Amino acid sequence: MSMLNIEGLNVWFGRDRDRVDAVKGASFDVGTGESFGLVGESGSGKSTILRAITGLAPTWSGRITVDGRAVEKARPRAFYKQVQMVFQDPYASLHPRHSVDAVLAETLKLHGFTDIDARVAKLLDDVGLGQKFRFRYPHQLSGGQRQRVAIARALAPEPQLLLLDEPTSALDVSVQAEILNLLADLRQGHGLTFLMVSHDLSVVGHMCDRLAVMKDGEIVEVMDVAALRAMKATHPYSQHLLQASV
Amino acid sequence: MADMTLRQWLLTDTPTSRRHAKLSALYQGWLAFRSNTMAMIGLGILLLLVFIAAAAPLLAPHDPFVQNLGNRLAPLGSEGHLLGTDSLGRDILSRLIYGARITLYIVALVALIAPVVGLLVGTVSGYVGGWVDIVLMRITDIFLAFPRLVLALAFVAALGAGIENAVIAISLTAWPPYARIARAETLTIRSSDYIAAIKLQGAGGLRIITKHIWPLCISSLIVRVTLDMAGIILAAAGLGFLGLGAQPPSPEWGAMISEGRRFILDHWWVATMPGLAIFTVSLAFNLLGDGLRDVLDPKAGE
Amino acid sequence: MMDPLLDIENLWVRFPTRQGVFDAVRGVSFTLGRERLGIVGESGSGKSMTGRAILRLIRPPGRVEAEHIKLDGVDLLQKSEKEMRDVRGERISMVMQDPKFSLNPVMTIGDQIIEAYRLHNNASKSEARSKALEMLGAVSIRDPERVMRAYPHEMSGGMGQRIMIAMMLIPNPQILIADEPTSALDVSVQRQVLDIMDRLVKERGMGLIFISHDLNLVADFCDRVLIMYAGRIVEVCDADKLHDAQHPYTRGLLNSLPRLDTPRDRLDVLERDPAWSDASSVSGRI
Incomplete structure (x- = not known):
């Protein structure tokens, strides 16, 4: 059973002469419960692939299928109950004037939950922050704590697919190490599917089951993590990347 | 914790409720503001102005409208008239005290109208983009292309002289810079990760603008408005001076200068005293604005 | 020792x-x-x-x-x-994390290196220029003539950092x-x-x-x-x-x-x- 299927995905920015093709004909498949690395x-x-899936990069062509349903250009709110994303920079992904409580409560309200108080408390426990962080503002949190809040926000709608x-x-x-452990625990506890982007092969090797290697907008190789660990990449570029990161 | 002082409660790292967190943030801002001596002086002057305006009938030694032609153009410190009298024998000090009401009235109305219009136009323009942005910004450009006082003059001329019309005219000419600021801020905020994150929760444009963009634009607008207040008071005074703002016998400070202008060489205090009042209040707003910038600017604050 | x-x-x-x-x-x-x-x-x-x-x-x-x-x-x-x-x-010279913030965005790279060189050495413009070319060569930039004419935003991160290193080394720091x-x-x-x-x-x-x-x-x-x-x-x-x-x-x-x-x-x-x-x-x- 496949949770996410991407076929012939092209993503571009700009028009005519300024057009930049960021992703060219990418295809891969992520099974339910799997953790897949890019x-x-x-x-x-x-x-850019993550941004195309979530609709943050609006100009794309090809097929994106989530849990058997094709994704349209305009995404209904139900889509975001299924797919959520955690951003790279925890310093930029939290609103500077919103407390942790406000961030989580607003997310829950948008998704139509009513037992907001209890759910905020549970989310904070789930990501290992606890109640004393509930009313803090981002500037009162460390980078790791911020990222935990961002993860809690992504978990709030109880998604099945988490884009990292x-x-x-x-x-x-x-x-x-703490965040990666947390993500692994959450994946197990909530039965999540991960699509994780990273430049760090050892992180992907630790977190993922399979991975795709990208170069200049194209997927050059899809392989098992076992093959990665055994340094058995077939494409020369993947080999080069492996050499550089050991 | 019963033995916790109010100060400790306000400065805690771990607020226990939404209200507590809000109060704590406010208190921290107040502490930062308080450490700025000049801003505190500005705030002090303005609080004094509010008090004077509120208690004008109690404070003023004379009725500001009562004329006494027998005692016209009395100098400073003459008996019963600390700041002298004007060309119709009215007590200048009393007129200044009552004039504070008019000044505050103008300032409050402009501060309510101009930044709100600017914020609306600017954030919508910046967030929606496309042709909405083009249309709104060209309108803004048109307003910006005229000198402010000349445009205000034109409006007053069309609407008729009077203090309300002066306020409307000043507001109409004051909003475009705010729209520009709000738009510029919106453009940077729009592409940030936290806006992307809330979009991924399915939030619509209206919610994003009002709940996520406005709170970040408002602080820089407040600072800007405070710094502009001096200019607004001066514009109102300018209109009064040209006879298009407050009408005689209203003790508006600009109109008072205008009246005193005829005697400026022989009886300098008639025009100088209201001038000093305008200067003091403008300076107070500028000091306050500087202090507020230190507290409210999120970039410098963290 | x-x-x-x-x-x-x-x-x-x-x-x-x-x-x-x-x-x-x-x-x-x-x-x-x-x-x-x-x-x-x-x-x-x-x-x-x-x-x-x-x-x-x-x-x-x-x-x-x-x-x-x-x-x-x-x-x-x-x-x-x-x-x-x-x-x-x-x-003592210092190289920072992000070269984008250390280079002047409105000056060509060549002008910046030449200026830096002349600031530290009493040299003519042409002398400084040949020195700058030499420095860019020393940090393994293949086409130094072209890089001299480029602006910082046209450079990739790696290129920018090499240019920064080149600039830092001009005065021969210890x-x-x-x-x-x-x-x-x-x-x-x-x-x-x-x-x-x-x-x-x-x-x-x-x-x-x-x-x-x-x-x-x-x-x-x-x-x-x-x-x-x-x-x-x-x-x-x-x-x-x-x-x-x-x-x-x-x-x-x-x-x-x-x-x-x-x-x-x-x-x-x-x-x-x-x-x-x-x-x-x-x-x-x-």
């Missing part, structure tokens, strides 16, 4:  | 705040010879502050205090601000302080930039202070490593022995990294011991 260097189009855009690249390594 | 290039004794960086004085760097001592010295630590460990403090680039109200910061035996703390300006760039010079770059480019820095430092006999959060990178690239935590040096070791480090903090950092060759279900989480930040700083002097 790796590549900056500008390879890996984050370099969720730890802005964090210290010790905090990265 | 030769006299060290830089000798720092008991360095403190202090910031007064509303809650009292915050010590960003607390009693750090180390020396730098003609070597590649790594300073590693997490954000807030004071590693960048240490680098800035050496050049006295801490903005007020922050204060720098130390027994001495001796460059070739002369205490930098005794120098006037004017004399410091000659030290910065001329004798010491280069590199603050996370490669963390904004892709891994493959990272390697190239490091190789260039390595070669230049070796050829010119410079001292390099390499500030980074990346343990593996520092272990790979440096000769000696200082590990900083909460404003103090908690451990000093040779870079090739970093993986056998003793301090629980260093061990914790190393273990929290995911590794391709040894898969684990869960990563080790660093347990911070408050005693680490109270313990006195380890000396990095030789």
Whole structure:
């Protein structure tokens, strides 16, 4: 059973002469409950795929299917109950004037929940923050704590598919370990499917079951993590990336 | 914790309720503001002005409208008239005290109209983009293309002289800069991750503009309005001076200068005293604006 | 052992705040010879502050205090601000994380390098120009003529960082302080930039202070490593022995990294011991 299927996805920005093709003919499939990684260097189009799935990059063609349903250009709110995203920079992804409570409560309200108080409390426990952080503002939180809030916000609508855009690249390594552990626990506890973008092969190797290597907007190779660990990449570019990161 | 002082309760890292968090944030802002001496002076002057305006009948030694032609153009410090009298023998101090009401009235009305219009136009223009942006910004450009006082003059001429019309005219000429600021801020906020994040919760444009963009634009607008207040008072005074704002015998400060102008060489205090009042209040607003910028600017604050 | 290039004794960086004085760097001592010295630590460990403090680039109200910061035996703390300006760039250069913020966006790269060169040397324009071309060649830029005419925004991150390094090396400084010079770059480019820095430092006999959060990178690239935590040096070791480090903090950092060759279900989480930040700083002097 496939949770996310991408076929012949093209994403571009700008028009006519200024047109930049960020993703060219990408196709891959993520099974339900699987954790799939997208790796590549900056500008390879890996984050753009996430933005196309969520509708943040509006100019795309091809087929995106989530849980058997084709995604239309205009996404209903129900879509966002199924698919959520965690952004790269926790310092930029939280509104500077909204407290943790306000962020979570608004999200829950938008998705039509009524038992908001109890749910905010539970979300904070789920991401390991606890109640004393509930009324803090972002500037009173560390990077790791902010990222936990961002994860709590993404979990609020109880999605099935979580898109992770370099969720730890802005964090210290010790905090990265905490967040990666948290994500692994949440995936197990909530039966989530992950699509994770990263430039760090060892992070993807740790978190994912399979991965796709991207270069200049194209997927050059899809492989198992076992193959990655055994350094058995077939495409020369993947081999090059592996060499550079060991 | 019963032995916690109010100060500790307000400065806590772990607020226990929404209200507590709000109050705590406000208190921290107040502490930052309080440490700015000049801003506190500005605030003090303005609070004094509000008090004077409210208590004008109690404070004023004379009726501001009563004329005494026998005692016209009395100098400073003459008996019963600390700041002297004007060409019709009216007590200048009393007129200044009552004039504070008019000044506050103008300031309050303009501060309510101009930034709100600017915020609406600017954020909608910036967030929606496309042809809406083009149309709204060209209208803004048209307003910006005229000198402010000349445009206000034209409006007053069309609407008729009087203090309300002066306020409307000043507001109409004051909003375009606010729209520009709000639009510029909206453009940067619009592309930020936290707006993308709320979009992913299915939030619509109206909610994003009012709940997410406005709170961030308002602080810089407040600062800007405070700094502009001096200019607005001066514009109102200018209109009064030209006889298009407050009408005699109203003790509006600009109109008072206009009346005193004829005697400026021989009886300098008649025009100078209201001039000093305008200067003090304008300066107070500027000081306050500077202090508010330090507190409210989210970029510098964190 | 030769006299060290830089000798720092008991360095403190202090910031007064509303809650009292915050010590960003607390009693750090180390020396730098003609070597590649790594300073590693997490954000807030004071590693960048240490680098800035050496050049006295801490903005007020922050204060720098130390027994001495001796460059070739002369205490930098005794120098006037004017004399410091000659030290910065001329004798100690600094490369920052993001070259985009360090280059002037409205000047061509060539003009910036030429200006920088003429600022430090009494040279004619054509002389400066040929020197600039030579510098760009030294940082392995293939088509220096074209790069000279380009503006900073036309450069990729790796190119920009190489240009920054080229500019920093023009006055022939004795010491280069590199603050996370490669963390904004892709891994493959990272390697190239490091190789260039390595070669230049070796050829010119410079001292390099390499500030980074990346343990593996520092272990790979440096000769000696200082590990900083909460404003103090908690451990000093040779870079090739970093993986056998003793301090629980260093061990914790190393273990929290995911590794391709040894898969684990869960990563080790660093347990911070408050005693680490109270313990006195380890000396990095030789």
